Amino acid sequence: GAGVSQSPSNKVTEKGKDVELRCDPISGHTALYWYRQSLGQGLEFLIYFQGNSAPDKSGLPSDRFSAERTGGSVSTLTIQRTQQEDSAVYLCASSLRAPGQGTPTSTDTQYFGPGTRLTVL
Amino acid sequence: AQSVTQLGSHVSVSEGALVLLRCNYSSSVPPYLFWYVQYPNQGLQLLLKYTSAATLVKGINGFEAEFKKSETSFHLTKPSAHMSDAAEYFCAVSEFDKLIFGTGTRLQVFP
Numbered sequence: 001g002a003g004v005s006q007s008p009s010n011k012v013t014e015k016g017k018d019v020e021l022r023c024d025p026i027s028g029h030t031a032l033y034w035y036r037q038s039l040g041q042g043l044e045f046l047i048y049f050q051g052n053s054a055p056d057k058s059g060l061p062s063d064r065f066s067a068e069r070t071g072g073s074v075s076t077l078t079i080q081r082t083q084q085e086d087s088a089v090y091l092c093a094s095s096l097r098a099p100g101q102g103t104p105t106s107t108d109t110q111y112f113g114p115g116t117r118l119t120v121l
Numbered sequence: 122a123q124s125v126t127q128l129g130s131h132v133s134v135s136e137g138a139l140v141l142l143r144c145n146y147s148s149s150v151p152p153y154l155f156w157y158v159q160y161p162n163q164g165l166q167l168l169l170k171y172t173s174a175a176t177l178v179k180g181i182n183g184f185e186a187e188f189k190k191s192e193t194s195f196h197l198t199k200p201s202a203h204m205s206d207a208a209e210y211f212c213a214v215s216e217f218d219k220l221i222f223g224t225g226t227r228l229q230v231f232p
Contacts, residue, residue, distance in 0.1 A: 004164070033219065043211065043222035056218045091164060110220060112157075112164035 002026070004113035006092050012119045013082055021077040021116045025094030032075050033095075033110060034059075034067060038088035046090075049075060082120045089115040123148040123216045127223035135231050140199040142226045144186075144212035147193065153215040154195045156186055159225075160208045168210075171195060182206070202230045 005024040013019050025032050034046040045059040049069045060066070064082075069075040079086055093110040128143040146152055153172050157165040169180025176188045186197045195212060207230045213220040 031218075035220075042224045043213075043220075045219040045221070048218040050218075059219070093165075109155075109167050109170065112166070114162075114164045 004092055004094055004111055006090075006113040006116050008116060009114065010117045010119075012121065014121050015084060016081055018078065018080045019082055019118065021079075021090050021118070023075045023077070023092030023094075023113060025073065025075070025092070026111055027073075029094035029096055029111075030072070031095045031097065031108070031110075032069060033093040034075070034077050035091045035093065036061075036088045037091055037115070041088075043091075046077070079118075082118075084120050087118055087120045089117050091115045123150075123152065123214045123221055125212050125214050125221055125223040127210075127212050127226050129226055130224065131227050131229065133229040133231060134202045136204055137201050140184075140197070140202045140206065140228065142197040142210050142212075142228065144195045144197065144223060145193050146195060146212075146214050148214060154186075154188065155213045155215070155220065156180065156184070156195075156197050157211045157213060157222075158182075158208050159211065165211065168197070202228075204230050204232065206230055 007022045032049040036044050047067050048056045051072045052069050064080045067077045091112055093112045095108040095110045097108050124147045126145045155170045156168040158168050159165050168184050169178045171178050171188045179185045184199045186195050188195050209225045209227045211225045212223040
């Protein structure tokens with residue numbers, strides 16, 4: 001079946017503008033994750049959704065970052081008033097079960113999308 | 122908090138040579154460990170995962186990894202490198218609702 005898809009694949013924006021990044025998870029996957037991959041910081045967790053709720057937003061770097069998930073499917077990551085340090089590849093992943101439904105830590109494979117490369121000029 | 126350390130940001134091998142990518146973890150609970158591969162301009166693809174069922178884990182593309190609790194290691198190996206193995210490899214540990222990644226190792230394969 002189809003994997004995780006993300007759009008756009010590339011986004012160039014000017015400093016101070018808002019951007020929206022979209023993630024379409026694998027159908028039937030309960031859990032959805034956002035990560036950021038940047039040169040200086042490596043791969044960082046941003047936020048995790050269980051259904052439509054976000055039990056863990058601990059990785060969001062500032063209040064300019066927000067995310068929502070509707071209908072237990074598509075998720076949007078919004079960055080307001082973008083800064084140059086926001087330039088990175090934003091990766092989305094999904095997994096079948098949400099952590100906690102089985103064991104406290106999840107052994108379920110997270111399937112990653114191709115990412116959105118964000119460049120803030 | 123759990124963490125992962127990957128020794129060597131770059132590894133170069135000749136085609137046909139042994140591949141060894143190192144990963145050490147720090148965890149206060151029995152860890153669940155993963156190796157992912159990232160080809161240029163692509164997302165992450167799971168190579169293999171350790172979930173306590175067996176200490177020697179076989180993955181895709183001929184890769185395998187051995188969980189050694191005494192050494193807190195989960196090194197990735199492949200007996201014979203192929204040109205198509207050139208990519209970046211990430212070790213990760215599962216912490217509740219997230220994956221904690223190492224800094225990655227870029228593998229170069231020379232003919």
